[in-house]
Amino acid sequence: MKRFVGGVIVGIIATIVLGFCGVYLYLYTGAFPVGADNPPGKLERSMANMAVDQAVGSNAPKQENPTQINSANLIEGAREYEEHCSFCHGGAKSKTSPLAHSFNPPVPQIINRVPHDDDSDLFWITKHGIRMTGMPTWDKHLTDEEIWKIIAFVKHSNALPPDVQAAWQQAAEGPKSGEAHVGDHDESGEQSHSSANQH
Numbered sequence: 001m002k003r004f005v006g007g008v009i010v011g012i013i014a015t016i017v018l019g020f021c022g023v024y025l026y027l028y029t030g031a032f033p034v035g036a037d038n039p040p041g042k043l044e045r046s047m048a049n050m051a052v053d054q055a056v057g058s059n060a061p062k063q064e065n066p067t068q069i070n071s072a073n074l075i076e077g078a079r080e081y082e083e084h085c086s087f088c089h090g091g092a093k094s095k096t097s098p099l100a101h102s103f104n105p106p107v108p109q110i111i112n113r114v115p116h117d118d119d120s121d122l123f124w125i126t127k128h129g130i131r132m133t134g135m136p137t138w139d140k141h142l143t144d145e146e147i148w149k150i151i152a153f154v155k156h157s158n159a160l161p162p163d164v165q166a167a168w169q170q171a172a173e174g175p176k177s178g179e180a181h182v183g184d185h186d187e188s189g190e191q192s193h194s195s196a197n198q199h
């Protein structure tokens, strides 16, 4: 019996070692399709999705979005979004980015299809990025407050008040067009000072 158990353990270890060697050799031959014009296989995709879901689920802060929903904050989120995110995720000019099909895994078009995930999950993804996809970490470029505002904007982007919609459109046209008027109608009376050349 002892011998049998020992044999099984050796067998398992040998299979694992051989498996690793096989994968290593396969990668070493250069046969693995690393080009972004190759969609990931089913197994790779489901393993990666599971890893992302689990990591986001256990690391995202357990809190509501602290952004007060008013025009000033949504406008600030819109401007930051347009400046940093629209290139990949779609923006005011084109809800679907021309790069929509240039990433593998594909880049979600979060303006065209607003994600239903909790704000805190989207906050965490934006702050930390997703390794080995095109999604960068924004930790060194945006404050937490700015990220929460961007997420608030994204979540409201399919039903924006007209002044926010107009400011967003202006931000997409370029930094100089109508900056002085943007944010005039916010409820708090506070002028938003964020601008396209802030960062």
Ligand code: HEC
Residues within 6 Å of the ligand: 052, 081, 084, 085, 086, 087, 088, 089, 103, 105, 106, 107, 108, 110, 115, 122, 123, 125, 126, 130, 133, 134, 135, 136, 138, 150, 151
């Ligand atoms: C260079 C392209 C690029 C830029 C710029 C970029 N992202 Fe991403 N983003 C991606 C890609 C690619 C993914 C998909 C990652 C994956 O499949 O796991 C992604 C995923 C996301 C997700 C997850 C969406 C979902 O439904 O799962 C969020 C949220 C997100 N990005 C927010 C942002 C925000 C906010 C910004 C700007 C501050 C931004 N991204 C800038 C490429 C980009």
